[in-house]
Amino acid sequence: MGKPKPNxxxxxxxxxxxxxxxxxxxHKIAFRDKKKLNNLAKPSxxxxxxxxFRDNIxxxxxxxxxxxxxxxxxxYLNRFEPELNVIKARHKDKNNRRFASREDVIRHTMERERQEYIAAGIEVPNILDAGQLLYLRTWDGDIRYLPNxxxxxxxxxx
Known part of the structure; x- marks a missing residue:
């Protein structure tokens, strides 16, 4: 049987x-698990x-x-505008800012994506190619096919 492992x-x-x-x-195990979660978040x-893009082409x-x-x-960059307008309308009705954190997240995301689009370019599927456009239309949403x-x-x- 041996000695029990110490904890x-x-x-x-x-x-x-x-x-x-x-x-x-x-700490090593916690760091490894954190890296795994980050690597799983990127494909999602x-x-x-x-x-x-598939739904809006x-x-x-x-x-x-x-x-x-x-x-x-x-x-795509303005996709959060309706939700942002609803949140702003709710702020006008009441004095408290109930959805302030969601509003801040949306605003930050929109600003970051806009800056990325202006400066370096935003990553999008290559729908300028007819074959890729057809593949995007027929894609069933499986993560396995992202490298294609x-x-x-x-x-x-x-």
Whole structure:
């Protein structure tokens, strides 16, 4: 059977080597789990963006032009406007700011995405290519197929 493994509660002295070793392993495991969650969040954010584009592309158009893509991106950047207007209307009715945190998150997201679009370009699916546009239309939303999409950086036309 052997000796039972020590845990932090059974070690006698708080500054002992065994305690320090156990604390080190706990921190290592916590850091690893945090990294896993961050790596899982990135595909889900991209997946949400692709869902939005899939639901808002025009089914009649066979191939998007840069001008049409720019108007679609503007629509994407303003996707929170109705919710923001509802929150502002609620603030006018009452003196308290009940949804202030949600409003701040929306405003921060909109500003960050707008700056990204103006400066370096926003990451969007390459719907300028007819094959990618067809693939986006037929995509069922499975995360496994995210690597099949060509993601391009599209910046604001000058």
């Amino acid at each position: 932090i509660m059974t070690v006698t002295h708080p500054n002992s080597r065994k305690t320090n070793q156990l604390i080190k392993t706990k 954010i991209l997946c949400e963006k692709l869902f939005w 025009d089914n009649i158009i066979e191939k998007y032009t840069p001008q049409l893509l720019a108007t679609l991106i503007e629509k 999409f060509k993601i391009i950086r599209f910046s604001m036309p000058k």
